[in-house]
Amino acid sequence: MKKYLLMIGLILMLPARGYAAPTENVVVTIAPLYSLVQGVIGDTGEADLLLKGNVSPHTFQLKPSQVAKLQKAKIVFYIGKGMEVFLVRALETLPDSVTQVSMMDQPEMTILEIREGGEWEHHDHSAHNHGEEEHRDHSADDHDEEAHHDHDEHDHHGHEHEEMGDSHIWLDPANAIVMVKAITKELSKAYPENRAQYKENALEMISKIEASDKEANAVLEPVKDKPYVVFHDAYQYFENYYGLSAVGSIVVEPGDAASAKRIATLRKKIAETGAICVFREPQFSDKLSRLVTEETTAKLGTVDPIGAELAPGPDMYPQLLKQVALELVTCLND
Template sequence: MKSTTALLFASTLLLASPAFAAAPNVVVSIKPVHSLVASIMQGIGEPSLIVEGGASPHTYTMKPSNAAALQAAKVVFWVGPGLEAFLDKPLDTLGTGAQVVELGEAPGLAKLKFREGGAFEGHDHGEEGHGEEAGHEGHEDHGDAHAGEAEGAEHADKHDDHDHAEGEFDMHMWLDPMNAKAMATEIEKTLAAADPANAAAYKANLEKFNARIDALDKSLAETVAAVKDKPFVVFHDAYQYFENRYQVRVAGSITVSPEVLPGAERLSEIRAKIKELGATCVFAEPQFEPKLVSVVIEGTPAKSGTLDPEAGTLEAGPDLYFQMMENIGASLKECLSSAS
């Protein structure tokens, strides 16, 4: 009887035991990066997300629940102060007990410099591309080519420019799948060191993630192949990495810094640039005022569409990154294919 009872007790303990050791408390800043972390932690634990729903890191304000999450965190992942400026001081005061990992500094990233002004000059994709760091082929560094606007196209909105005090690089690095790979590698390395008991599981998840990224990269190239020579305008200059990876033609942006809405002079300037370059589509973003797109395309043959580079409309989780990138490719193809 005792042996039977002991066997039942042991079986109960075995069934109740988790498949993996308890994961560390991980906090992530924004949805695209959260998706990368969730992919590496899949089956082990779930990271917490700060910028939820349709909010944007460009305009986000910390909540008490965010502060509590940072105080309890063992590891915090963010892109860096050039993107999530709202986190800069809280990480110094609230995240003192956590390992803070700035993925914008991950080894192997192909980094592109900021480009100033919303109405860029025409793109020449026939030139040999190169990233700021030797991350991978196919990247152009537009930092010098787009350092200024055409003569006489001065902005009335003097503050409608990036404040580059935190650095010289565009922080939307995840929009190149190869950069997502580099970030995921740093995420796996960090988690394996913080949680050695689950190191093998993190490594296996990274291998699965990389295979999915390779398939995504090939699919996106095929999706935009037929429309990559058609110029288009975006809401804010967030797409350099996608642009350089797949050689699509972003002709300009409505605003450089989404924290500051453009004035009448900039809108007129962008409208003129649309006509001059023959931009076929102007893309809004769900986090910002869509009426501006209607104003910009008024009197031009351009059509409107929507791109969501921060995945504000998608549910957080491991699949979000792949859905976000596929949606960007599909939106570009749909609008540009239908435009004359």
């Protein structure tokens, strides 16, 4: 009897957990994706986030410790090779034991083409800094020169992105739900004991996204036809989903320079369209955004596509949707 009571005592002392195995060695690149992954993992474990704080995936570089973490990972979740350019080389060196999951490769993902031409101009080829390591060896590639302009004298920076589409896919809440489903499928393969728990967590995550989507939509309602200019072209999915009226971006990719001619074109566009705001981004200098708004009636606003100020975790993605909506409205509706 005493032994029996002791047994019960020991069982009661075990931490209560609704899962069979801890989820371990899951690496995620950017915070919005991390939010979705962690939402599915729930309290079965904790994924590792590579890009913490106010850093852009466009300019990020892996530390050796992070490469080591990737080597030991069971699953790596990332957006796509056009987004996490810093990851491309590391992914090639990973052992077969690491499952690499690209969100861009999910069949149900909505992928929009990279916008080019006019005020969505492809990178400025005259002022552009070519010859970055990751963009070498493109000279033999067979590109559609007609669709472009004056490519003969430089490397084909950015063309990998063009072939794969616009990789800022996460600001479409329908895409986020596709991601949650893909994440659930992959995690369930890696940790089948937790399948039921992941599924339950995924359903909860999806309902949070849907609730936040409705709120964002309501917030945006009064500004949907108000024209504005963004810093870099990161918001096509958000605009497309909510029916917003962006009229241009200052640069296609951060790091691209903007020529005096382009600044003049954008100022003209602002005047012609009556653009109310030009949005800077906290990850980059606001010099260009300020320059573009000079001599125009447009105001300077701030919008952050990756939500660097938000605490990483399951609630972050739903918060990000609302935050982007509020950031736009704060300037446009003022």
